[in-house]
Amino acid sequence: MAGSNPNAKPMDLTLKVWRQKDRNSAGSMVTYPVVGISPDMSFLEMLDVLNEDLLRKGEEPIAFDHDCREGICGMCSLFINGRAHGPESGTTTCQLHMRHFKHGDTITIEPWRAAAFPVHKDLVVDRSAFDRIQQAGGYISVNTGGVPDANAIPIAKSIADKAFDAATCIGCGACVAACKNASAMLFVSAKVSQLAMLPQGKTERKTRVENMVAQMDIEGFGACTNIGSCAAECPVGISLENIAILRREYISATATSENLV
Amino acid sequence: MILDSKIPEGPLADKWEKHKFSVKLVNPANKRKYDIIVVGTGLAGASAAATFGELGYNVKAFCFQDSPRRAHSIAAQGGINAAKNYQNDGDSIFRLFYDTVKGGDYRAREANVYRLAQVSVNIIDQCVAQGVPFAREYGGLLANRSFGGAQVSRTFYARGQTGQQLLLGAYSALNRQIAYGKVKMYPRTEMLDLVMVDGKARGIVVRNLITGKIESHSAHAVVLATGGYGNVFFLSTNAMGSNATAAWRAYKKGALFANPCYTQIHPTCIPVSGEYQSKLTLMSESLRNDGRVWVPKTVEIAQRLRKGEITVNDIKEEDRDYYLERKYPAFGNLVPRDVASRNAKLVCDEGRGVGASGLAVYLDFADAIKRDGQPAIAAKYGNLFEMYAKITDENPYERPMRIYPAVHYTMGGLWVDYNLMTNIPGLYATGECNFSDHGANRLGASALMQGLADGYFVIPYTIGDYLANTPYDRVSTDHPAFKEAEAAVVEKNNRLLSINGTRTVDDFHKALGLLMWDYCGMARNAEGLQFAKQEIRKLRDEFWRDVKVTGVNEELNITLEKANRVADFLELGELMVDDALHRNESCGGHFREEYQTPENEALRDDENFAYVAAWEFTGVGNEPVLHKEELKFENVKLTQRSYK
Numbered sequence: 001m002a003g004s005n006p007n008a009k010p011m012d013l014t015l016k017v018w019r020q021k022d023r024n025s026a027g028s029m030v031t032y033p034v035v036g037i038s039p040d041m042s043f044l045e046m047l048d049v050l051n052e053d054l055l056r057k058g059e060e061p062i063a064f065d066h067d068c069r070e071g072i073c074g075m076c077s078l079f080i081n082g083r084a085h086g087p088e089s090g091t092t093t094c095q096l097h098m099r100h101f102k103h104g105d106t107i108t109i110e111p112w113r114a115a116a117f118p119v120h121k122d123l124v125v126d127r128s129a130f131d132r133i134q135q136a137g138g139y140i141s142v143n144t145g146g147v148p149d150a151n152a153i154p155i156a157k158s159i160a161d162k163a164f165d166a167a168t169c170i171g172c173g174a175c176v177a178a179c180k181n182a183s184a185m186l187f188v189s190a191k192v193s194q195l196a197m198l199p200q201g202k203t204e205r206k207t208r209v210e211n212m213v214a215q216m217d218i219e220g221f222g223a224c225t226n227i228g229s230c231a232a233e234c235p236v237g238i239s240l241e242n243i244a245i246l247r248r249e250y251i252s253a254t255a256t257s258e259n260l261v
Numbered sequence: 262m263i264l265d266s267k268i269p270e271g272p273l274a275d276k277w278e279k280h281k282f283s284v285k286l287v288n289p290a291n292k293r294k295y296d297i298i299v300v301g302t303g304l305a306g307a308s309a310a311a312t313f314g315e316l317g318y319n320v321k322a323f324c325f326q327d328s329p330r331r332a333h334s335i336a337a338q339g340g341i342n343a344a345k346n347y348q349n350d351g352d353s354i355f356r357l358f359y360d361t362v363k364g365g366d367y368r369a370r371e372a373n374v375y376r377l378a379q380v381s382v383n384i385i386d387q388c389v390a391q392g393v394p395f396a397r398e399y400g401g402l403l404a405n406r407s408f409g410g411a412q413v414s415r416t417f418y419a420r421g422q423t424g425q426q427l428l429l430g431a432y433s434a435l436n437r438q439i440a441y442g443k444v445k446m447y448p449r450t451e452m453l454d455l456v457m458v459d460g461k462a463r464g465i466v467v468r469n470l471i472t473g474k475i476e477s478h479s480a481h482a483v484v485l486a487t488g489g490y491g492n493v494f495f496l497s498t499n500a501m502g503s504n505a506t507a508a509w510r511a512y513k514k515g516a517l518f519a520n521p522c523y524t525q526i527h528p529t530c531i532p533v534s535g536e537y538q539s540k541l542t543l544m545s546e547s548l549r550n551d552g553r554v555w556v557p558k559t560v561e562i563a564q565r566l567r568k569g570e571i572t573v574n575d576i577k578e579e580d581r582d583y584y585l586e587r588k589y590p591a592f593g594n595l596v597p598r599d600v601a602s603r604n605a606k607l608v609c610d611e612g613r614g615v616g617a618s619g620l621a622v623y624l625d626f627a628d629a630i631k632r633d634g635q636p637a638i639a640a641k642y643g644n645l646f647e648m649y650a651k652i653t654d655e656n657p658y659e660r661p662m663r664i665y666p667a668v669h670y671t672m673g674g675l676w677v678d679y680n681l682m683t684n685i686p687g688l689y690a691t692g693e694c695n696f697s698d699h700g701a702n703r704l705g706a707s708a709l710m711q712g713l714a715d716g717y718f719v720i721p722y723t724i725g726d727y728l729a730n731t732p733y734d735r736v737s738t739d740h741p742a743f744k745e746a747e748a749a750v751v752e753k754n755n756r757l758l759s760i761n762g763t764r765t766v767d768d769f770h771k772a773l774g775l776l777m778w779d780y781c782g783m784a785r786n787a788e789g790l791q792f793a794k795q796e797i798r799k800l801r802d803e804f805w806r807d808v809k810v811t812g813v814n815e816e817l818n819i820t821l822e823k824a825n826r827v828a829d830f831l832e833l834g835e836l837m838v839d840d841a842l843h844r845n846e847s848c849g850g851h852f853r854e855e856y857q858t859p860e861n862e863a864l865r866d867d868e869n870f871a872y873v874a875a876w877e878f879t880g881v882g883n884e885p886v887l888h889k890e891e892l893k894f895e896n897v898k899l900t901q902r903s904y905k
Contacts, residue, residue: 022816040534040654048539048767055765055820060811063819065327067500069540071648072425073331095651120471121817128448131328135440139433140392144312144717145383147390151347154401164394164419167426171330200392 008039011103015050017062018110020119023126027119029108039099043086044069044076046098064123071095071235074170077177078123079110084174084233092172092235112173114182116220127173129219130187136215137208138191140200153199166194168236175230175238181222186230188216189246190238196249206253213250264517264875264890267678268372273896274354277376280679281722285729292317294733296480297724298465300452300507302329304424304709305692306486307431308716314438316721318728321478322435322444323467325451325502325822330432333488333500334712337424338545339408340416341709343381348405352413354378359897361707364410364597365672365700366849366865367899368520370873370892372679373697380718381710385417387717391430395419409546410597410704421545421644427709431716452507453753453825454746455483455514455688462688463736465507466746468754470822473815475747475754477738481731482687482724485511486716489671489693491524493830493837494782495774497668498530498543504826505833508675508694516683517875517888519696520673521833522841525703525850526783527669528601531652532621541667542652544624544645546705549594551629551638552662554601555583556622560612567619573660584608588860592904599702599850599863600904602666606783607861609665616663625661666783670708672699672850673840676875676890680723681715684875687727691715696873701849754814757824762807766823769804773797773827773834781838786854790842794835798882801831832881839876839885846870858901867899 012035020027034050041049044066051061067075076093080086086096101107109123117125169190176182192209195201201208224243231240269280287295295318299310302324310322324332344357357378362369385403389395395417396404405414419426438444449470456464456477464479490505491497512518529544557563558580565571584604586593594601605622608614615621630638635658639646646657653663675683675690677697682689692712699707736743780793804827812818847856847863848870856864873890 038535038537041537042539042652045537045539049537052765052767055809055811056763058809058811061819063817067326067331067502068333068336069501070336070542072336072422073326073333073500075326075331091651095648097652097654099654124817127327131330131436131439131446131448134433135436139437140390141437142387142390142434143315144308144387144434144721147386150345150385150389150395151402153389155397156401157397157399160394160397160401163392164396164426167394167419167429168422170425171328194394195392198392198394200390 008099009103010036010038011098011101013037013101013104014106016106016108017123019062019122022121023118037098039097041098042069042094043078043080043096043098044094062123063121066094069094072170074172077112077125077172077174079112079177081108084112084177085235089232090235090237092170112177114176114221116182116184117173117176129221130171130173130184132219133184133188133212133215134191137204137211140195141204155199159197163194163197166190166197166238166242169238170236172235174233174235176221178229178233179222180227180229181225183224183230184216184219184221185224185243185246186234186238186240188212189242192249193242193245196245205249206256206258209246209249209253210257210259262684262877262888264676264684264888265678266370266890267680268370269679273371273375276372277379284722284726287725287729289317293319295319295728295731296321296735298478298480298483299323299486300465300484301332301486301488301694302435303332303334303486303488303692304428304431304712305694305716306332306484307428307435308713309484309486309691309720310444311431311434311438312717312721314441314443317443320438320444321447321480323447323450323452325449325470327449329435329446329448330429332428333503334428334709335425336500337709338421338543339547340406340418340423340706341384341427342408342415342706343385343417343710344378344415345382345385347403348414350413352415356413357381357415360411361698361704362700362897363902364702364704366702366863366902367700367867367871367894367897368523368848368892369698369700371894371896376719377698377711377714380714383718384710384713388427388430391433393419393426393430406547408705409595416706424709427713431713451822453510453750455511456743456746457514457685458736458740458742461686464738464743466743466750468750471817473813473818475750477743477747479736479738479743481728482689484689484691484720485675485694486691487694489674490833491668491671493773493834494668494777495770496533496538496541496778498527498541501540504829506826506829508690509829509833511675511683511685511688513878514685515878516685516688517676517877518673518836519676519873519875520840521837521876522781522844522851523672523701523849524668525598525670525672526602526666528598528605528666529624529664530667531649532616532663532665533618542648543667543669544649544662544664546598548624548642548645549601551641552594552624552626553583553628554585554594554622554624555581556608556613556615558582563613563615563619566615567617573615573623582613589904596904597702598705599852602783603852605666621663621665623661624664626657627661630658670703672696672701672703676873680726681720682723682727687731689720689724691720701851753825754821757808757810757821757828758814760806760808760810762809764807765809766820766827769800769808770827770830772800773831776800777834777837781841784852784854785841787842790838794838794842797831797835797838804828804831836876836885840874843887844870844874865901
């Protein structure tokens with residue numbers, strides 16, 4: 001079977017891939033040639049081909065995170081040629097296709113690099129810090145049942161749409177990987193601004209932002225210095241404006257803090 | 262074994278209310294004495310785990326992904342149905358119930374479906390309260406759209422990312438309980454066995470996917486919310502990691518597996534482009550509102566097209582066959598999923614398929630663009646057109662999309678009673694993991710509804726009824742039952758690691774997938790199914806002789822993870838074939854070529870097959886035992902579905 005473009009020629013490439021046995025071992029770049037890569041393949045399918053070759057030779061395949069391969073689960077996380085999720089903007093690694101590379105290219109593949117994202121193995125990193133930040137306040141405190149009718153509180157379409165834009169963050173960590181300070185501000189701000197905009201989220205808006213920012217600091221993410229690489233590399237286009245909202249929320253919350261601790 | 266569905270007596274509309282009153286309660290102070298395990302953190306699992314935590318139970322939740330937020334519910338695009346009747350267009354709980362039973366081709370349980378329709382209204386309230394940003398009208402109230410199989414607008418949505426927003430809502434509720442210490446979360450942890458003590462589910466054995474450590478967890482009840490088994494086919498719209506292992510190992514411990522042959526093949530997916538293909542991508546059903554499906558009228562034109570002698574735009578209007586509009590003038594391009602899929606296969610089988618492989622049909626927007634203008638079409642479907650262009654490198658504004666059906670959802674699953682409990686006391690199954698609500702074909706926007714209904718509003722009530730009769734005593738994980746199960750898991754892993762054969766796990770998985778697709782896919786027949794059964798057995802034997810699994814157990818080992826899952830798919834595939842072979846009728850997603858109307862539509866046999874087929878494990882390679890649960894239809898009339 002041929003792909004959508006039967007004239008597209010297969011490519012030979014050189015991959016330089018970060019290999020690391022486990023969290024406590026030192027890692028290094030290892031070079032692998034790959035041949036006959038179809039331009040219609042996704043980047044991860046190209047790695048599948050390499051892994052099948054390695055397996056047949058009795059070598060350990062390269063571990064990388066991936067799941068939905070539709071750009072929505074946020075699990076894939078490769079730093080390709082120095083860019084989070086590779087050269088195409090607005091694209092996760094799983095949606096990056098090989099037609100964006102040329103025959104003979106050398107491609108460097110690294111894991112996300114951040115103190116708060118330790119490497120588990122090869123290209124797989126530990127992003128549980130993100131979960132802990134969400135646990136610190138990324139929710140509205142309602143139990144199941146006993147809530148008002150969904151149409152009881154009208155929400156202006158413009159606000160609902162804006163909250164939605166912030167809520168589309170897939171939690172992949174590209175913002176942290178792209179930031180020279182490994183800051184998680186864009187990730188944290190997406191949830192803070194989504195919930196601060198909605199009437200349902202206003203009750204807890206002060207404690208939420210204080211607790212989430214505190215947890216972000218505990219996890220060892222760097223400070224934000226307004227470079228904007230995070231938003232530039234975000235595969236789903238989370239806007240830098242959210243960081244401005246977070247700062248406003250944070251200053252106003254700390255000035256009138258309701259946190260009793 | 263007698264299958265007791267435990268459907269409450271009384272009129273349909275009163276059953277759930279009556280049942281909620283009759284179930285036993287656990288007093289708030291005693292809830293903390295009970296432990297519940299939830300496996301899987303998609304819509305059904307995360308919502309259940311969070312709600313159990315809120316009620317006061319001690320919960321342990323498990324997922325194989327690196328975070329509960331990654332579960333594949335996140336990829337659902339279109340929306341979630343609810344009988345709110347906000348549009349004042351004639352919707353009601355009964356209508357949602359009726360549409361779902363009919364859409365399922367009369368192979369679902371009435372009482373379960375009615376309850377689903379009842380609690381659907383609560384789901385929307387709950388999600389809005391959590392901060393889920395559903396689409397809204399300018400007046401600030403919630404927006405709706407219509408979906409296949411319904412004549413009302415009852416689908417709530419968040420652009421093309423409804424599943425993501427609902428899952429993040431459930432994930433936030435789960436996070437709150439994790440922060441309170443009521444839920445302990447175990448990500449990157451895979452269930453590899455169910456542990457039973459005195460005939461009851463009392464725990465699970467898991468593998469830590471980072472360290473390889475095999476551990477046991479004990480509880481008073483176990484809830485499986487581990488999704489469907491579409492990845493038996495290798496290529497599907499499921500996530501790469503979606504698997505049947507937890508459900509399958511429960512089946513091997515005695516849980517019945519119901520209707521395994523009911524598979525939903527979604528008509529609008531991006532076609533396979535090469536041998537390397539790892540998964541298939543769905544294009545939302547909503548595209549069929551404006552896109553026209555066609556293939557060339559003759560095989561000869563199709564051949565010239567495939568050879569590249571002509572392009573699609575060279576084909577004259579009179580040489581195009583808009584076959585859905587021609588065959589189904591009343592519904593046209595909006596026939597249900599099973600009908601659209603089967604017809605795409607038919608025209609491709611005739612040799613009229615398009616694309617290099619000949620396994621695709623056109624979905625053409627040219628007329629819609631001419632009528633409404635490109636900006637209007639872009640506003641409706643822009644993100645889908647972009648996704649299509651990204652994957653295929655073709656511009657769907659200039660030439661028609663190529664689409665082909667792909668495996669999308671499995672209606673079958675673990676058999677459960679009205680309380681969502683399997684036939685094993687203390688073992689529950691929710692969401693896609695169970696069989697109960699969609700019959701032989703699921704309607705669009707109903708999977709999200711069922712997952713959240715089960716997790717937020719059904720199992721939190723029904724599990725209390727079981728726990729109230731369960732002593733507080735905890736079973737130690739030193740109990741021989743745990744030690745035995747652990748030893749079996751270790752033994753299986755060691756066996757996989759020691760074969761050191763010549764074929765990779767993916768190689769076997771792809772071979773299985775092809776067999777399933779060719780003989781147990783969109784159309785099945787007795788001869789093909791018998792052939793597939795023998796081939797699957799051969800393939801399974803070869804797997805255990807010749808698979809190559811590198812590395813060791815005591816590390817992150819992606820090959821070992823896959824090998825365990827594929828070993829189970831190789832057994833489950835055979836059960837699907839058995840079920841398809843025994844069901845001598847066509848219904849919904851199960852189309853047996855021998856049983857069709859003169860117009861090639863599915864021909865049901867209500868007299869002989871209006872039952873749930875629940876299979877009991879008797880050993881690998883042995884014939885499973887069939888148990889039947891008769892389906893009684895007291896509120897809807899069984900008719901032949903017609904979309905002409």
